[in-house]
Amino acid sequence: xxxxxxxxxxxxxxxxxxxxxxxxxxxxxxxxxxxxxxxxxxxxxxxxxxxxxxxxxxxxxxxxxxxxxxxxxxxxxxxxxxxxxxxxxxxxxxxxxxxxxxxxxxxxxxxxxxxxxxxxxxxxxxxxxxxxxxxxxxxxxxxxxxxxxxxxxxxxxxxxxxxxxxxxxxxxxxxxxxxxxxxxxxxxxxxxxxxxxxxxxxxxxxxxx
Numbered sequence: 001x002x003x004x005x006x007x008x009x010x011x012x013x014x015x016x017x018x019x020x021x022x023x024x025x026x027x028x029x030x031x032x033x034x035x036x037x038x039x040x041x042x043x044x045x046x047x048x049x050x051x052x053x054x055x056x057x058x059x060x061x062x063x064x065x066x067x068x069x070x071x072x073x074x075x076x077x078x079x080x081x082x083x084x085x086x087x088x089x090x091x092x093x094x095x096x097x098x099x100x101x102x103x104x105x106x107x108x109x110x111x112x113x114x115x116x117x118x119x120x121x122x123x124x125x126x127x128x129x130x131x132x133x134x135x136x137x138x139x140x141x142x143x144x145x146x147x148x149x150x151x152x153x154x155x156x157x158x159x160x161x162x163x164x165x166x167x168x169x170x171x172x173x174x175x176x177x178x179x180x181x182x183x184x185x186x187x188x189x190x191x192x193x194x195x196x197x198x199x200x201x202x203x204x205x206x207x208x209x
Contacts, residue, residue, distance in 0.1 A: 051090050051091055051092050052088070052089030052090035052091055053088075053089055053090065054086070054087075054088045054090060054099060054167070054204070054206060055086070055087050055088075055089075055204070056084065056085070056086055056087075056101065056202065056203075056204035057084075057085050057087070058082055058083075058084050058085075058202060059082040059083040059084070059085070060082035061082075062082075063079050063080060063081065063082055063183070064079055065077035065078060065079040065183060065185050066078065066079065070189075072189070073146075073189070074146050074186045074187060074188060074189060075186070075187050075188070075189055075191060076184060076185070076186050077184070077185040077186075077187075078182065078183065078184050078185075079182075079183045080180060080181070080182060080183065081103075081124065081161075081180050081181040081182075081183055081200070082180070083129055083178050083179070083180050084101060084161060084162070084178065084179050084180065084202055085176060085177065085178045086099065086101060086162070086164075086176070086177045086178075086204060087175060087176045088167065088170065088171040088175050088176075089175060090171065093167050093168040093171050094167070094168075095168060096208055096209045097166075097167045097168075097206055097207065097208050097209065098163065098164055098165055098166055098167055098206070098207060098209060099163075099164045099167050099170070099204060099205065099206040099207075100160060100161075100162065100163040100164065100204075100205055100207075101160075101161040101162045101163075101179065101202060101203065101204050101205075102158035102159060102160055102161060102202070102203050102205070103124070103155055103158070103159055103161050103181075103200055103201065103202050103203075104119075104155055104156070104157060104158045104159065104200070104201050104203075105119035105122050105154070105155040105156070105198050105199070105200045105201075106119060106198050106199045106200075106201075107119060107198060108121075108122075108185070108196035108197065108198040109196060109197055109198070110192065110194050110195070110196050111194055111195040111196065111197070112194045112195070114192035114193075114194050114196075115192060116196075117185070117187055117191065117196060117198075118145075118154075118156070119154055119155050119156045119198065120144065120145035120153060120154030120155075120156045121144050121145060121146065121154055121185055121186055121187055122144065122154050122155050122183065122184070122185050122198065122200075123141070123142045123143045123144040123147070123152075123154055123155065123183075123184050123185075123186075124141070124142055124155065124159070124161075124181040124182060124183050124184070125141045125142075125181055125182045125184075126138040126139040126140075126141075126160070126161045126162065126179060126180070126181040127179065127180055127181065127182075128162065128177070128178070128179050129178040129179060129180055130174060130176065130177045130178045130179075132170075132173050132174060132177075133173065134165075135164060135165065135166070135169045135170045135173045135174075136162055136163065136164045136165075136170055136177045136179075137162070137163050137165065138161070138162055138179060139159060139160030139161050139162060139163065140160065142154065142155060142159045144184065144185070144186040145186075146186040146187075146188075147186070155200065158203065161179055161181060161202065162177065162179040164177070167206060
């Protein structure tokens with residue numbers, strides 16, 4: 001589990017663009033002076049160009065697990081985490097900072113009211129999709145509570161998916177990094193049948209060394 005300390009959460013979002021309306025010239029015919037005239041104040045707020053942003057996006061909003069590899073001791077369901085991408089468009093990255101992405105699952109809630117499956121039954125094996133020279137590393141495998149130790153805690157807390165050891169180096173090498181993970185859910189053999197849903201929350205943080 002990651003200890004964030006004074007980490008700042010970076011919300012994934014869209015970097016707003018500035019739209020400028022072009023002003024052209026036109027020829028006007030001469031007319032007699034009007035009886036009166038009035039004016040319209042035309043105002044515009046032009047935002048300061050920002051220094052870019054550090055953001056997180058997820059390829060899809062859902063994924064499905066299918067049963068495979070079940071045994072007499074447990075039932076097993078596997079699938080893949082949709083690709084998770086960190087993009088850094090900043091032109092100036094503070095020195096001495098690093099970013100990391102974590103994942104934490106909620107209970108698997110039964111669609112028909114069957115008992116929930118706690119998130120310690122869900123594990124993952126992270127892997128990088130974007131290759132580099134060590135600027136970013138994948139997190140360690142997290143096993144389920146039905147596996148043998150070590151690290152058989154499941155995704156009950158914020159577990160590491162990917163880590164940039166130095167934000168500036170990661171940005172210089174590649175402004176965009178993608179990671180994924182194999183997911184595995186292990187349940188007791190007497191688990192109640194039916195559909196279940198869990199929310200796997202992915203968060204991007206940047207912290208100081």
